[in-house]
Amino acid sequence: MRKRSVGIRAWARLLGLEKTIVEGVELDEDDAIVVAVRPCWSQRDRCPHCRRRCPGYDLGEGRRRWRALDLGTTFCLLEADAPRVACRQHGVVVAAVPWARHDAGFTRSFDDTAAWLAVNTSKTAICQLLRIAWRTVGRICERVSAEARAGRDLFARLTELGFDEISIRKGHKYLTVVVDHHSGRLVWAAFGRDRKTVEKFLDLLGEERCKQTRLLSCHDAESITRPTAERCPDAVICLDPWHIVKAATDALDDVRRAVWNEARKAGNKQLAKQLKGARFALWRKPENLTERQQTKLTFIQKLNAPIYRAYLLKEQLRQIYHATTTEDALKLLDGWLKWARRCRLEPFVKLARRITEQRSRVEAALRHHLSNARVEQVNTQIRLIVRRGFGYRSPEAVIALAMLSLGGLCPPLPGQCHNPRIRQ
Numbered sequence: 203m204r205k206r207s208v209g210i211r212a213w214a215r216l217l218g219l220e221k222t223i224v225e226g227v228e229l230d231e232d233d234a235i236v237v238a239v240r241p242c243w244s245q246r247d248r249c250p251h252c253r254r255r256c257p258g259y260d261l262g263e264g265r266r267r268w269r270a271l272d273l274g275t276t277f278c279l280l281e282a283d284a285p286r287v288a289c290r291q292h293g294v295v296v297a298a299v300p301w302a303r304h305d306a307g308f309t310r311s312f313d314d315t316a317a318w319l320a321v322n323t324s325k326t327a328i329c330q331l332l333r334i335a336w337r338t339v340g341r342i343c344e345r346v347s348a349e350a351r352a353g354r355d356l357f358a359r360l361t362e363l364g365f366d367e368i369s370i371r372k373g374h375k376y377l378t379v380v381v382d383h384h385s386g387r388l389v390w391a392a393f394g395r396d397r398k399t400v401e402k403f404l405d406l407l408g409e410e411r412c413k414q415t416r417l418l419s420c421h422d423a424e425s426i427t428r429p430t431a432e433r434c435p436d437a438v439i440c441l442d443p444w445h446i447v448k449a450a451t452d453a454l455d456d457v458r459r460a461v462w463n464e465a466r467k468a469g470n471k472q473l474a475k476q477l478k479g480a481r482f483a484l485w486r487k488p489e490n491l492t493e494r495q496q497t498k499l500t501f502i503q504k505l506n507a508p509i510y511r512a513y514l515l516k517e518q519l520r521q522i523y524h525a526t527t528t529e530d531a532l533k534l535l536d537g538w539l540k541w542a543r544r545c546r547l548e549p550f551v552k553l554a555r556r557i558t559e560q561r562s563r564v565e566a567a568l569r570h571h572l573s574n575a576r577v578e579q580v581n582t583q584i585r586l587i588v589r590r591g592f593g594y595r596s597p598e599a600v601i602a603l604a605m606l607s608l609g610g611l612c613p614p615l616p617g618q619c620h621n622p623r624i625r626q
């Protein structure tokens with residue numbers, strides 16, 4: 203086989219540059235490799251927003267540099283002119299370049315690598331590997347996510363929606379997220395948790411698609427149920443199982459706290475101490491209990507009847523969502539409501555009242571087999587990502603990271619398609 207000689211053209215290949223001409227390569231005073239480039243003829247003088255070819259305006263601020271992926275162990279920079287063009291629609295703007303996104307200080311492959319790493323690895327690993335600050339990663343995520351979102355219709359074939367609100371800081375900011383139940387993908391997220399936020403999404407979804415919505419899951423909040431019921435007339439509203447079970451866990455905690463306070467006031471230190479330690483045993487699913495927690499539970503059964511009753515009420519409500527058939531589930535729900543109404547534990551009586559009021563929506567979740575596991579999984583993932591993204595200054599970056607990770611918008615690593623070839 204004839205070997206092709208590699209000269210200046212190898213640099214374009216090495217850097218993953220397309221539609222770009224390499225003019226020269228040199229080392230600068232800091233020993234970084236500086237590659238002088240220019241867009242090929244077809245890419246010159248284009249508007250970065252509409253890609254239309256425009257008349258030149260001026261030379262802008264002269265030569266500019268973009269950071270590219272390191273070459274081996276060495277920093278690498280691209281250098282080129284950055285002239286301005288006059289677009290009919292967008293006015294005077296710096297001309298687009300094929301190797302970088304508009305307004306970016308990094309090349310496209312650098313951006314994509316950073317976004318891929320933000321989705322797939324830890325904060326420290328990205329920052330050290332790429333030698334950039336976490337805040338910079340946030341800005342890159344925003345750029346990459348915005349471009350991916352613009353190129354694709356995330357609301358296509360959306361018929362089963364899940365709404366959720368996630369608290370970001372205790373008692374402060376909230377994020378409203380919308381998940382596609384079919385694919386389990388995140389399709390939209392925004393800050394706020396009021397009617398206006400939900401309406402913003404419904405506006406984006408548009409009248410026609412609102413009418414196509416068949417199933418809608420959310421928790422018991424009027425800020426969501428009201429506007430969605432009005433705008434999506436054909437959608438069945440289901441109350442999210444995860445939140446129903448959580449309400450029961452909260453009720454159990456209320457009962458535990460009341461008994462604990464009573465014991466403390468009565469000077470029963472021993473009981474108070476035992477109850478305080480029992481919290482996790484009561485919270486956990488019985489199948490996940492450790493041996494010690496199991497002993498604790500048996501102890502509570504003997505020690506305090508109301509708490510144990512509350513525990514059984516919580517567990518039984520959870521079991522409803524694990525019933526094998528819908529009939530079984532509905533029967534269990536019926537039995538649970540009867541029991542809870544006369545259990546003489548105020549938090550559970552209240553919960554039973556609320557569930558009775560919303561019964562059709564609770565039953566809808568059972569009839570449509572809205573899987574608790576799936577909702578829970580997406581919720582947990584979103585919470586984790588939001589917590590990671592918290593170091594970003596801008597809230598938009600948190601949303602961008604969430605969309606890249608859970609909305610299927612993450613770009614493949616540069617030079618690899620979605621199925622990378624692995625060499626050993």
Ligand SMILES: [Zn+2]
Nearest residue numbers: 249252289292
């Ligand atoms: Zn334009």
